[in-house]
Amino acid sequence: MPDTPATAAILVIGDEILSGRTQDTNTNHIAKTLAVLGVDLKEARVVGDDQDEIVAAVNALRDRYDYVFTTGGIGPTHDDITADAIAAAFGVEIDYHPEALAMLAARYKPGEFNDMRKRMARVPLGAELVKNSVSTAPGFKIGNVYVMAGVPMVMRAMMEAIAPTLRHGAPVLSTTISVEAGEGKIAEGLARTQRDHQTVAIGSYPFYRDDKFGVQLVVRGRDGAEVEAAARAIEAMLVELAVSHARVTTQ
Amino acid sequence: MPDTPATAAILVIGDEILSGRTQDTNTNHIAKTLAVLGVDLKEARVVGDDQDEIVAAVNALRDRYDYVFTTGGIGPTHDDITADAIAAAFGVEIDYHPEALAMLAARYKPGEFNDMRKRMARVPLGAELVKNSVSTAPGFKIGNVYVMAGVPMVMRAMMEAIAPTLRHGAPVLSTTISVEAGEGKIAEGLARTQRDHQTVAIGSYPFYRDDKFGVQLVVRGRDGAEVEAAARAIEAMLVELAVSHARVTTQ
Numbered sequence: 480m481p482d483t484p485a486t487a488a489i490l491v492i493g494d495e496i497l498s499g500r501t502q503d504t505n506t507n508h509i510a511k512t513l514a515v516l517g518v519d520l521k522e523a524r525v526v527g528d529d530q531d532e533i534v535a536a537v538n539a540l541r542d543r544y545d546y547v548f549t550t551g552g553i554g555p556t557h558d559d560i561t562a563d564a565i566a567a568a569f570g571v572e573i574d575y576h577p578e579a580l581a582m583l584a585a586r587y588k589p590g591e592f593n594d595m596r597k598r599m600a601r602v603p604l605g606a607e608l609v610k611n612s613v614s615t616a617p618g619f620k621i622g623n624v625y626v627m628a629g630v631p632m633v634m635r636a637m638m639e640a641i642a643p644t645l646r647h648g649a650p651v652l653s654t655t656i657s658v659e660a661g662e663g664k665i666a667e668g669l670a671r672t673q674r675d676h677q678t679v680a681i682g683s684y685p686f687y688r689d690d691k692f693g694v695q696l697v698v699r700g701r702d703g704a705e706v707e708a709a710a711r712a713i714e715a716m717l718v719e720l721a722v723s724h725a726r727v728t729t730q
Numbered sequence: 731m732p733d734t735p736a737t738a739a740i741l742v743i744g745d746e747i748l749s750g751r752t753q754d755t756n757t758n759h760i761a762k763t764l765a766v767l768g769v770d771l772k773e774a775r776v777v778g779d780d781q782d783e784i785v786a787a788v789n790a791l792r793d794r795y796d797y798v799f800t801t802g803g804i805g806p807t808h809d810d811i812t813a814d815a816i817a818a819a820f821g822v823e824i825d826y827h828p829e830a831l832a833m834l835a836a837r838y839k840p841g842e843f844n845d846m847r848k849r850m851a852r853v854p855l856g857a858e859l860v861k862n863s864v865s866t867a868p869g870f871k872i873g874n875v876y877v878m879a880g881v882p883m884v885m886r887a888m889m890e891a892i893a894p895t896l897r898h899g900a901p902v903l904s905t906t907i908s909v910e911a912g913e914g915k916i917a918e919g920l921a922r923t924q925r926d927h928q929t930v931a932i933g934s935y936p937f938y939r940d941d942k943f944g945v946q947l948v949v950r951g952r953d954g955a956e957v958e959a960a961a962r963a964i965e966a967m968l969v970e971l972a973v974s975h976a977r978v979t980t981q
Contacts (some may be wrong), residue, residue: 494933497771498902499761500948501935503754506776510750520748523776525757528933532773540771555914555936557921587914595917598946630936651749663806663838666846670808682745682779684752685881697751 484648484701485545487513489523490536492551493559493629504549505627505634511670513639517648517701518546528552535710539626546645548638551629553618555595557707562619565626566603573683576602579617586615611636649701654710656696659723661685667692668716676709680700695727735899735952736796738764740774741787742800742882743812747767747776756801756878756885765887768899769797769953779803784815792819792875797896799889803881804869806846813870813918816877817854826855832867837866904981905961907947910974912936916945919967927960929953946978 495501513520521544527531533552552561566573579600586594587663599616599721602608603620609618609625613636618627620641627637656664662685673681679700686693696713701707710726717724740760746752757774763769764926771928772795784803791798832957835843851866860876861867864887869878871892878888904917909916911978913936924932930951937944947964951957961977968975 494931494950495935495948496757497761497774498904498950499758499763499765499771500933502758506747507750507753509746512750514750520750521778525774527772528931539732545846554934554936557917558922558931558933591914593918595921596914597904598917599835599914620747630938632938652946653751663842663844663847663850665807667844667851669848673808680745680779680809682751682809683805684746685805687883697746699745699749713752 480520484697485518487518487520487546487548487648488544489520490533490540490547490549491525491629492533492549492564493525494527494530494558496551497527497568504631505629507611508631508635509550509638512642512719514651516642516645517650518645519648528558530560530564530567531571533561534568537565537587537624539569541622547624548641549613549624549626550634553599553626553628555598559598559624562601562603565621565624568624569603569605569621571621572603573601573603574631575600576606576608576619579608582610582615582617585689589673608641609637611640647708651699651701652703652706653697653699653725653728654706655728656698656710656713657725657727658694659691660694660720661692662694665717665720665722668720669713672712676705676712676726678705679709680688681709681713736769736799736897737789737794738769738771739795739800740771741784741798741800742774742776742880743779743784743800744776745778745809747802748778755882756880759799759882760799760889763893765891765898765902767799768901769896771900780820781807781811781815784812785819786873788816788819792873796874798875799892799977800875800877801849801885804850804867804877804879806849810849812877813852813854816857816872816875819875820854820856820957821869822855822872824852824854826851827857827859827870830859833861833866833868836919854921860888860891862891891968899911902950902952902959903954904950905957905977906979907949907961907964907968907970908976908978909945909947910942911971912943913945916947916968916971916973919971920947920964923963923967925955927963928958932960932964940971
């Protein structure tokens with residue numbers, strides 16, 4: 480019996496997501512990374528640049544899940560309040576981290592390392608730095624909370640640094656069957672297959688493309704043989720219904 | 731003095747978002763629609779296809795905000811559990827809605843309107859249908875919760891039907907200044923400008939493009955004159971710092 484998989488939540492911080500200015504892509508990247516690591520992402524939230532909102536969300540999520548990943552709000556400008564909010568959530572002081580300060584000081588020309596840039600070296604007391612290959616400004620980890628940048632390129636580098644330190648589980652395997660039919664036609668057989676294969680999750684995702692209805696059926700589970708058995712049961716059901724279909728990915 | 735703006739939250743429902751299979755774009759579309767309507771989007775959440783999780787999130791959000799918009803989980807398949815979860819959240823029964831049943835029955839050929847397709851006519855007691863121009867299967871509204879499809883094309887049509895019924899407020903106006911400099915160089919002047927113009931929100935969004943650092947500064951507010959005054963103050967500050975910049979959008 481394998482260990483229970485670790486659980487995780489994402490907290491995206493930023494007015495620009497809630498105003499519609501920016502399409503968040505960080506959640507999807509973190510979700511894919513966690514799936515490969517076998518960590519179960521259970522929830523994602525977006526809140527604005529508001530300390531009370533950030534504190535409430537961080538505390539709700541860190542109590543409930545093994546890991547929390549935040550993105551956004553750790554730059555040098557006045558609207559970057561994540562580090563202060565995380566310190567408040569943990570009830571600890573915040574101060575300049577000597578190593579972060581040294582790293583940043585080395586990056587700037589004399590006279591350019593101003594007070595606002597120094598803000599990027601402030602972390603809650605007790606936090607460890609999350610260094611990364613793209614930006615000199617680090618993220619940080621405190622308790623089970625990983626605080627990352629919002630700029631996707633920087634966030635990805637931070638996630639790459641964090642990934643090896645997480646408790647890995649058996650990755651979730653999936654296989655996808657593309658079906659040329661509406662969902663309603665196959666829904667009954669699909670429900671039966673799900674009842675018969677309870678160790679996997681069968682998802683049904685309709686799409687319209689080139690004026691045609693179709694469905695992607697995704698079987699997900701941690702046991703490859705069980706995923707394959709459920710996929711074959713679906714294929715047999717589709718053959719019986721004389722519905723065109725094809726296995727498109729298995730990973 | 732205008733009325734206080736209505737507040738809103740989004741709840742995205744679906745394992746496919748948390749597994750990383752699907753990049754959510756519905757949140758961004760709803761966010762943009764609400765911004766135009768002058769409704770303040772305060773929070774967004776993503777939960778999986780799990781009744782307890784959906785119930786808890788819906789109840790937390792509907793208590794707190796004027797409107798809640800959900801997407802996903804209202805199709806005909808076994809993993810479409812949103813209608814049942816919403817009924818449970820409101821503590822009401824769920825049953826076939828006669829009008830939805832009639833609309834769907836008219837869509838299918840004789841013999842094709844099977845039990846799974848009929849599931850799409852089930853709504854919590856007391857709910858009103860949200861019809862739309864794309865799909866015969868309706869969404870629904872109960873209390874302050876609007877339940878929409880997950881397929882973006884259908885969700886957009888539902889949002890279009892819902893929008894005129896919402897309490898509109900003064901739309902949030904914004905103007906964007908693109909700056910050829912790192913954030914740290916302008917952060918101090920920017921913080922000063924924000925302190926001097928407290929009726930607007932100034933956001934600073936760094937980017938890397940064509941190997942160059944830059945920042946988009948966004949001034950947002952409901953009073954056009956105040957937005958313009960803050961934008962001019964930022965431009966004056968940038969001129970003083972001899973930093974190249976350009977006004978890129980005002981809307």
